[in-house]
Amino acid sequence: MVRLGLLALVGVLALAAYMVYLDVQLRERLDSRQYQLPARVFARPLVLREGMALRPDELMAEFDALSYREKKPLTEPGQWHREGMEFRVWRRDFAHADGREPAAQVTFRLRNDELSNLRDEAGNKIREFRLDAAPIGTLLGGGDDRNPVRFADIPPLLANTLIAVEDQDFLHHFGVSPRGIARAMIANIKAGAVVQGGSTITQQLVKNIFFDHKPSLQRKINEALMAILMELHYEKPYILQEYINEVWLGQQGSRAIYGFGLASEFYFQKPLDTLEPHEMALLVGLAKGASYYNPWRHPKRALERRNTVLEVMKEQGLITAEQYEDYRARPLDVASAGAAAQNPYPAFTERLLEELRPYYSYEELRTAGLRIYTTLSPSVQKLAEDAVSERAEQIEKDRGIQADSLQAATVLLDNNSGNVLAMVGDRRPNYPGFNRALEARRQVGSLIKPAVFLTALERPDQYSLATPIEDAPIRVEGDNGQVWMPSNFGNRSHGPTPLYLALAKSYNQATARLGLDLGLENVRQTIRRLGVQADLPRVPAMLLGAVELTPFEVAGMYQTMANGGEHVEPRTLLAVANADGEQVQRFRRRSNRGVDAVPAYLLRFALEEVMREGTGKSAMRRLPSSVAFAGKTGTTNDYRDSWFAGFSPDVTAVVWLGRDDNERTSLTGATGALTIWAEIMRKLPHRHGRVEPPRGVEYKPVNERGQYMNPEYCEGGTELPFSYETKLEPAPECRGRERFRWFRDLFGDDRDSQDETAPRQEMTPGWGVDPEEEQRQRERERQLQEQLRRDDELQQPGWEDEPLQLPPDEEEEIRQEDLWQQEERRAEEERRLLQERLEEEERRREELRRRDEGDVPVEEAEPWPGGEDQWP
Structure with a gap:
């Protein structure tokens, strides 16, 4: 007996020591445990x-991306409903990069695609209302992934259902349930197999x-001992919370x-707190065996298991019999397998990772649980994906191209911010393979031509939109003896063509001549200033697009044109916060002005002409004519x-369409990529x-030779924008009545030298008074004073006695007298106008002086007559 007692004592001591060892292991692991969470992207x-x-x-x-449900009346956040064009939305609580916004309701109206009557829940008018951000996946796939929840955020119905199905004695046992073990043994004996x-x-x-899932007696003993220890140290809510976050x-x-x-x-593409009872039942059922009950692979098994859980919920009083019948009759309602992808936007995410790498390590992105806030617009992304997939297939059918042979890529940017709104790198948008938007370097063809014409427009003393460019055969022989002889589409030459029309019609010969006159290096520098950093060959063929760029690089180049010459670096990243939602880093807009606003506007006008009467004209039948669309086709x-x-x-959008094997497609820019672009x-x-012109631009009518058609003397011509620095040659047919030039000369009328031509006006930067401009102003005043003095002298007695040498014919004498009277009245009217101009000039000088001295706030100053664009 003594020996048995000693053995028992030794056993108890050994067990106690082992329990102490297990207790140390348990507490160290749980107290120091941190989830390794991949970065979540919004x-x-x-x-x-x-x-x-x-x-x-x-x-x-947008509602679909947020997994908002339509329901009337609204009962919880994440719902919306519509009556006619009146909408009510209940947003969810969300931690944005700049702070948390609570759940709240809003109403508004959509009419003619415009939002109005935006009101909060109390009916007060508000200026804006921000919804929560849609989750769009996690970064760096592979390994364990989870989205931990706190006990306070766990829906009570889910917690109670889990207890009812997995452990009905959970609230009462001390880690091990003898009654549960006995119940399981009886059930297994009755079934003749392990069923519980x-x-x-x-x-x-x-x-x-702590353990793997291989069954063994030792593991079961350790499980039981550590379960008892866990119950001693931790509360039931914590244990249930950790189980809900840990179960596979x-x-x-x-x-x-x-x-x-x-x-x-x-x-389900939903937050946990928005699940309906039948959806909770499926998840609880999956805890028994997620592979066996996989709802995509084994929907029948999953449905049976879900209904079994629903029955337990009914038996435990968690749902009523009526609810049970309702939920039991519903389908599984799981999202598509593709929608559940870890990274549903692989092209966009690839660029996002490029922007993150300088700031965060691979390990941080994979394990630190960072919250990444991005620029992606779910509605624009879906629109782009649908257009690329559907139109590429339709083009193949319409043009007899082999099915699935075409590939495509598109990038959409916000002009002002540079935000990447959408990016598609494959006809299968969710496919995480080769990203053509970022990696496919292809020759861009005529997309490069705007840089040539912009280089010319930056020289207003030499070129304008109306300058005739010779579109004729050109031959260039290189140092190696090779000859470059570009030809136009259809092998036709068109002779002298206005500069804007040469771009709109995409004439190769005119572009080549212009580019060579400007100089290859000057054009290369213009391309650089538009934001392109890729290699640019120093060969004449560069002028027509022998340049390899990616769609992403092309988008950055055209965004500069769209943004009035200011290049904004395209970005996908807005901010990064840690796992607790505290902001860590914000990424700001980075920009520089590569092109002055005036030539940028003139180029924009020419690119609008591409859509109105050039190679992009076919798309305008499907686009609203009231929007100033501009663009350029490219065909290699x-x-x-x-x-x-x-x-x-x-918005700037770029579309590329072609084949990965670089074989012929038979598509031009207009018959291929343009159709996808127009659909987007x-x-x-x-x-x-x-689009309003900037300071320094004025519209004037010109003829086909680029000569100014003074509307005072003739009608017609094409209205084009010009830089104030451009001096146009007057059209001979618009010089007025030369017969009485002597009379206008007598009065110093300078309309032939100024009014009939587009005057060159100097621009004064800023708001202050420029000394040179002030000197020119004084000279203009002196000339006006001299003009008035001469007019006064002409009004002295005796001037009417000057012999007119009229012909003896009486009718001719009468006619000449009438003309004389008309000229006299005209001279009097011009004298009055000159006096008014003098007074106006004096007033302008005074206002400029007062502004320069700070007497008049800028925002309160009276604008110049004719608007801000007419300032000297």
Whole structure:
């Protein structure tokens, strides 16, 4: 007996020591444990603003990305409903990069694609309302992935259902449930197989954290001991919370789905707190075996398991019998397998990783649980994806091209911010393979031509939009003896062509001549100033597009043109916060002015002409005529690449269409890429009306020779914008009545030298008084004073006695007398106008002086007559 007692004592001491060892292991692991979480990525939040352009289908796409449900009346955040064109939305609580915004409701109206009557829940008018940001995946796939939730955020119905199905004694046992073990043994004996386990939720949590899933007696003993220890140290809510975050609920390739928080998004594209009872039942059922009950691979098994859980919920009083019948009759309602992708926007994410790498290590992005706030617009991305996929297939059918042989890429940028709104790198947008938007370097063809014409327009003393450019055969012999002889489409030459029309019609010969006259290096520098950093060959063929760029680089180049000459670096990254939602770093807009506003505006006008009467004309039948669209087609040799790059006042979009093997497609820029571009732009909201010219631009009519047609003397001509620094030659047919030039000369009338030509006006930068301009102002005043003095002298008695030498014919004498009287009245009127001009000039000088001295605030100063664009 003594020996047995000693053995028992030794056993108890050994067990106690082992329990102490296990206790140390347990507490060290749990107290120091941190989840390794991949960075979570969010789209830009949709900000509703009074008066903004917004289409209903665009709004629906945003709701879909947010997994908002349509329901009336609204019962919880994440819902919306519509009555006619009146909308009510209940946004979710969300931690944005600049702070958390609570759940709140808003109402507004959409009419003619414009948002109005934006009001909060109390009915007060508000200027804007920001929705929460849609989750768009996680970075760096593979390994364990989860979205941890706190106990306070766990829906009570989910917690109670999990307890009812997995461990009905959870609230009462001390880690191990003898009654549960006995119940499981009886069930297994009756079934003749293992149909029920006796492990508690606490034991399952211990197994998930500390052990593998290979069954063994030692593991079961350790499980039980550590479960008891866990119950001694931790409260039931904490244990249940950790189990809900730790249980394995699915697999996607090398990515393991852990916890109900991530499983809710993975299977239903919804936050956990928005799940309906039948959706919770499916997730609870998956805890028994996520592979066996996979709803995509084994939907019948999954449905049966879900209904079993629903039955338990009914038996435990968690749902009513009526609710049970309702939910049991519903389908699984899981999202498509593709929608559950870890990275549904691979092209966009690739660029995002490039921008993140200088600031964060691979390990931080994979394990630190960072929150990445991006520029992606879910509605624009979906629109671009649909247009690329559907139109590429349609083009193949319409043109007899082999099915699935064409590939495509597109990039959309916000003009002002440089934000990447959407990016597609493959006809299969979710395919994470070769990203053509970022990696496919292809010759751009005529997309490079605007840089040539911009170089010319930056020389207003030599070139304007009206300058005739000779479109005729050109021959250039290189140092190696090779001859370059570009030809036009159709092998036709067109002779002297206005500069803007040469670009609109994309004439190769005219472009080559112009570029060679300007100098290759000057054109190369212009391309650099437009934002292109890629290699640029120093050969004449560069002028016609023998330059290899990616769609992303082309988008940056055209965004500079669209943004009035200011290049904004394209970006996908807005801010990064840590796992707790505290802001870590904000990434600001970076820009520089590469091109002055005046030549940039003139180029924009020419690119608008591409859409009105040039190679982009075919798209305008599908686009709103009230929007100032501009762009350029691009086609490379043998029709290998089809390009279109263009913009509206708000958005720049670039589309490439071609084959990966670089074989012929038979598509021009207009018959291929332009059709996809037009489909995208047709469905986007845009600002309507003409883009206002900057200071330094004036519109004047010119003839086909580029000569100024003074509207005072003749009608017609083409109205074009010109720099104030451009001096136009007057059209001979618009010189007025030369018969009485002697009379105008007598009065110093300078209309032939000034009014009939476009005057060259010097620009004064800024708001102050320029000394040189002040000197010119004094000279103009002196001339006006001299003119008035001469007019006064002409009014002295005796001037009418000057012999007129009229012919003896009486009728001719009468006619000449009438003409004389008309000229006399005209001279009097001009004298009066000159006096008014003198007074006006004096007033302008005084205002400029007062502004320069700070007497008059800029915002309160009266504008110049004719608007700001007419300032000297």
